[in-house]
Amino acid sequence: MPDRTDPAERVIAPVPRITIQAFCETQDVAAVIESAAEDRRMQKAHLKVQMGGAAAATEAFRSAPTPNVLLIEMHGGRTNPLAQLDSLAEVCDAGTKVVVIGHVNDVLLYRDFIRRGVSEYLIAPIDPVTVIAAISDLFAEPGAEPLGRTVAVVGAKGGVGASTLAHNIAWAIARDHAVSTVIADLDVAFGTAGLNFNQDPPQGVAEALFAPERIDANFVDRLLSKCTDNLSLLAAPATLDRTNDFGEGAFDGLIDILRGMVPCIVLDVPHVWTAWSRKMVIGADEILVVAAPELASLRNARNLFDLLRQARPNDRPPRLVLNQVAMPRRPEIAAAEFAKALDVTAAAVVPFDPALFGAAANNGQMLAELQTNSRITEILSELGGAVTGRAETKKARPTLLEPILAKLARRKAS
Template identity: 65%
Template sequence: MDPADAFETQASVGGEDIIAPLPRITLQAFCETPAISAAMQTAVSDRRMDKAHTRVQMGGPAAAVEAFRSAPTPNVIVLETVSDSAALVASLEVLAEACDAGTKVIVIGHVNDVQLYRDLIRRGISDYLIAPLGPLDILRSLSELYVAPEARNLGRTIAVMGAKGGVGASTLAHNVAWAIARNLDASTVIVDLDIAFGTAGLDFNQDPPQGISEAVFAPDRLDANMLDRLLSRCSDNLALLAAPAVLDRTCDLSEDAFDQVFELLRASVPYVVLDVPHVWSAWVKRALIGADEVVIVAGPELASLRNAKNLIDLARASRPNDSMPRLVLNQVGLPKRPEIDASEFAKALGVEVLTSIPFEAQIFGTAANNGQMIAEVQAGGKINEAFVQIASAVTGRGEAKRGKRSLFEPLVAKLKRRRA
């Protein structure tokens, strides 16, 4: 199988297409019905529209014609129309005279008319959507304006963060990445975002001379070739972007410090697991909100419950069009420790507990000290089954049969193929 075909197959197995974030564009929408206006407002407030400068107003095509008689047009115009085909075409002809070169137009209509669709496309309209529409329908159409057809199967980012320090979120992130790569047979990169104290290198028994700090602190030099050199191979399907775990500099990073790294990785491999440290800063918030899947790891005690609730409330407010974060209880059954039952935990947070992982000091300690994954210490145990369950949930894939041939190829080869 060609690596590009492998990427496409893996990225789409989950049954949910991944909508790419939009670049820095200007957009104005002119609606005629409250339902489309509400859907448009929800769409432009989505996390994938963070870089776009948008404005939603009423009035339809007539309002758009009036607005741009003497004003420059934005990068994208969205028009809703309830008028007949002739009136719409007449408005578009007037609008075309005012449109700047490169302006893209999406029309939302209420009639399923193939002839009208063909006529609009022939006139240079970018897309014709039929109401009723949801926010994701609008987002998908907008995203496809700026994503090349060969790059639409973007990788899925999975952010893993602990509700409290010391609950084992990094260990879980590393083992879930291992399960995606080994049990689901999918090319995966794990990114250790804890630049000063990251443990991914230790857990995988790797000591790479370079890692994520070279990418973050020299963004002007970062490209696919450089990123490929920074990766350390852990197995056939798994690569690591390690943290240096040294204190030679402080890590006061900007909000968008990791954006370029994430974009390059998402364009190159099906799954990117982010090991997010337990700190709170602008870039951490951005990484969580911008991920396709969020996993919150909590201990069965009060502090984790409070912090997990805060994170889930943030996700509800900031990610209304995404699935809720997955909640995992870790270190369950610690001897002599009073614990909050999983059902009570779930009831308080309003989300289901995906799985509970028992406290097994011997197994986890052995794996950590030997630089191994749990599957390498105890392949058939319930703990490893829990990691596979999490991997299946966040990818939407079932466990795959192991083949002889690796699907993982260098990142740079895939990007070069797309650019050619």
């Protein structure tokens, strides 16, 4: 049977605009499916949950068309599931996909279901993410590449360095973890990604937003500016010639195309709260909330965490990144106390280093280009590995002096 041991660790494609009906026999399974219906990846689908199992489904569709997907719970020990499935097949439309939720872990039964045209067999107890993954997989193109992972980086308040960290994390993912990555600057009016990468591309994210009818893979590829072998930039124009009152789904087509092109997309989300920015953050696979260790950041971060936990009950919680820590002569909230107030553990604590950050910004360089082995670049590399599922950081290539230095260190120790 298909391996769904940990579907939460994989990127699950949003379920398309389809109709789904579930016929359950137990309240536990019904509750799980209802929870799945509220998930961010099920926003386009219409799902209805009813009781009665396969018998109720057969009766309901004698005089009504079947939906795109049928979820049927079956208790193998109570009735003959194969006979129930045969009866259901007599009223089921040819295009309907059937997912059976059973309570028996039996390979022979699974094979009988598949021979009868069942698309998937899930074994109870189930969880919402398993249900979503099963439905999503039904509509995946055979042999299609896995979807790219979206990482939204958002500041708890303005001026906490969220954009700078987003750019450097994207750089680290591409360089240290060898993952093809796009950094998308979504701050159309004031974006700084072009400056930070010392690039001035003639086209960028605005062209995609203001000409959505032209969006396809070739068009988006022309908008990307190459930064390194593994890193491309989708820059913002940073001009004020038009307002940016975008609709909620303004970026949807662009993000869908990017997810089919590269394994990782880092979204530099500006510190605004609009319908589209809210959707970008809630819809991301990973979320980094960047905050400074002070009270306004704590209040805003708490609001963000509360909202995101409520809106994403089946996702990993957002990750807290504390930036500009240990600024001289500034009273601060201790990192441990800050994280405790949010009921999380800080994913990263980045120390205040105005010389390094200032030089990188003024030179249009990444932090690692100025100080390859600094503690800050190590922190951001580790964070990049965490959000992409690559916990181990790729070590820098050893220099010719390293064996000599290691030998001297051993002599000194002895």
